[in-house]
Amino acid sequence: MVELAIIKPNNIFFFFFFFFLFTYAVKAHIATNFEGALTRRLLLQQKEEVGAGGPCQATNPIDSCWRCQANWEMNRKSYAKCALGFGRKTRGGENGRIYVVTDPSDSDMVNPKNGTLRYGVIQNEPLWIIFAHDMTIRLNQELIMTSNKTIDGRGANVHIANGAGITIQFVHDIIITNLHIHDIKATKGGDIRDSVDHHGQRTSSDGDGINIFGSTNIWIDHMSMSNCKDGLIDAVMGSTAITISNNYFSSHDHVMLLGANDTYADDEKMQVTVAFNHFGPGLVQRMPRVRWGFAHVVNNDYTHWEMYAIGGSTHPTILSQGNRFVASDSSAFKQVTHRDYATEDVWKNWDWRSEGDLMENGAFFVQSGSPLKKESFSSEDMISPKPATSVPELTRFAGALNCTVGKPC
Structure with missing residues (x-):
C-alpha cells in the first residue's frame, strides 16, 4: 500500500x-x-x-576611412580621400564618370573594344573604372593608361593574370585597388595604344606586376600580388608622391624596387610611403630596395624573407617605424637590411633609421647615418606609426578584400 x-x-x-x-x-x-x-x-x-568595429573590422586609419560604410558601393569616389602618406593627394578618377568593365577580353591593342579594361584606361577624361562581375583578364601586352584613372575592383573578384602587367608611365593621379595580380609574363611589345589620340611601337616589357615610370600621385592599395616575371611593384625614373598600402605580397623574388639606376640622380626627389602591407611567405628580397630617394616604411608585417627585407644603394634615406620583422630560421638571413655595392666607409653616412620596430627570431636592423630631423618632412605626409606589437592586427586584412554590396567591406 x-x-x-x-x-x-x-x-x-x-x-x-x-x-x-x-x-x-x-x-x-x-x-x-x-x-x-x-x-x-x-x-x-x-x-x-x-566605423570603430563591426563586420568591416577596419584595423588601420586608411581602412577606417571607408570600410565601415554600408553604402560604400554607392559612394565609391569618397575612397579617393582616404589615402595617407606621400600619395595622399592622389585623386584618381574622382572627378570623372563611372566606367564599367563588362568584357574581360584583350584582343586588340590598337582599337580596344568598348567595355574592356584597356578601352577604359586610354580615355582622355577622368574615369572611375569598376567591374560588372568576377573576371580574369589576360593582358596580351602591357596595359598603358592616361592620367586621372581609378581601377577599383571592390565588389568583384578580379584577376590580372597569365599575361602582361600594368604600366603607369608619364601620368599622374592613378589609384589601383582590390585586384589580384599574379603570374605576369614578359611580353614582346608591338603597336599599342596609350591614349585615344596616339598609338605606337613598344619594346618588350619586363614582366612587372605594376611599373610606375616617371609618374606622380599614385596610390596602390589592397592588392594581392605574387609570382611575376620581374618585380611586383617598381617605381622608377623620377616617380614620386606614392603610397603603397594594405597589400599582400607572396611567392616572389624581387618584390619592390624604388629607383632602378645608380646613375639616375632625378630619383633623389622620390618619396614613397610603404604602410600596412603584409610581406608573406615565399619572398626573397627588395621589400623595398631603394636608390636615391626617401622611403617611409611604417607598420608593415614582415613574416618571411630569404635574403633581406629592406635594401638599397646610392645613399637613399630609409625610415623604418613600427614594423614587425620575423626572421627565418636560417642563421644566414637574420639581418633586415642590405646595402648593395658599398663598403661601410661609404654607407655609414646613409640615413637608415629604425624606430620602434619589433625584431623577432633573431632579426636585426643595421642603422646608419644620423637620426632624421622630423622638420625635414611635412607631418601631413608622414603616417604616425602605431606600436609594432599591433602590426598583426593593422595588417590583418592586407590584400584584395571580399566586399559585398550593401554591407560594410
Missing part, C-alpha cells in the same frame, strides 16, 4: 517560500541576459555606425 505524503503547515510555508525565490531568480537571470544581449547589440550597432 502506497502511503501519501502528508504536507504539514510548516512544510507548505517553506515550499512556497523557496518556489517564490526560485521563480524570482529565474526571471532575474532571463532579464539580465536579455538586457546584456540588448546592450551588446546596441554597442555593436553604435560601433558600426561610427
Whole structure:
C-alpha cells in the first residue's frame, strides 16, 4: 500500500517560500541576459555606425576611412580621400564618370573594344573604372593608361593574370585597388595604344606586376600580388608622391624596387610611403630596395624573407617605424637590411633609421647615418606609426578584400 505524503503547515510555508525565490531568480537571470544581449547589440550597432568595429573590422586609419560604410558601393569616389602618406593627394578618377568593365577580353591593342579594361584606361577624361562581375583578364601586352584613372575592383573578384602587367608611365593621379595580380609574363611589345589620340611601337616589357615610370600621385592599395616575371611593384625614373598600402605580397623574388639606376640622380626627389602591407611567405628580397630617394616604411608585417627585407644603394634615406620583422630560421638571413655595392666607409653616412620596430627570431636592423630631423618632412605626409606589437592586427586584412554590396567591406 502506497502511503501519501502528508504536507504539514510548516512544510507548505517553506515550499512556497523557496518556489517564490526560485521563480524570482529565474526571471532575474532571463532579464539580465536579455538586457546584456540588448546592450551588446546596441554597442555593436553604435560601433558600426561610427566605423570603430563591426563586420568591416577596419584595423588601420586608411581602412577606417571607408570600410565601415554600408553604402560604400554607392559612394565609391569618397575612397579617393582616404589615402595617407606621400600619395595622399592622389585623386584618381574622382572627378570623372563611372566606367564599367563588362568584357574581360584583350584582343586588340590598337582599337580596344568598348567595355574592356584597356578601352577604359586610354580615355582622355577622368574615369572611375569598376567591374560588372568576377573576371580574369589576360593582358596580351602591357596595359598603358592616361592620367586621372581609378581601377577599383571592390565588389568583384578580379584577376590580372597569365599575361602582361600594368604600366603607369608619364601620368599622374592613378589609384589601383582590390585586384589580384599574379603570374605576369614578359611580353614582346608591338603597336599599342596609350591614349585615344596616339598609338605606337613598344619594346618588350619586363614582366612587372605594376611599373610606375616617371609618374606622380599614385596610390596602390589592397592588392594581392605574387609570382611575376620581374618585380611586383617598381617605381622608377623620377616617380614620386606614392603610397603603397594594405597589400599582400607572396611567392616572389624581387618584390619592390624604388629607383632602378645608380646613375639616375632625378630619383633623389622620390618619396614613397610603404604602410600596412603584409610581406608573406615565399619572398626573397627588395621589400623595398631603394636608390636615391626617401622611403617611409611604417607598420608593415614582415613574416618571411630569404635574403633581406629592406635594401638599397646610392645613399637613399630609409625610415623604418613600427614594423614587425620575423626572421627565418636560417642563421644566414637574420639581418633586415642590405646595402648593395658599398663598403661601410661609404654607407655609414646613409640615413637608415629604425624606430620602434619589433625584431623577432633573431632579426636585426643595421642603422646608419644620423637620426632624421622630423622638420625635414611635412607631418601631413608622414603616417604616425602605431606600436609594432599591433602590426598583426593593422595588417590583418592586407590584400584584395571580399566586399559585398550593401554591407560594410
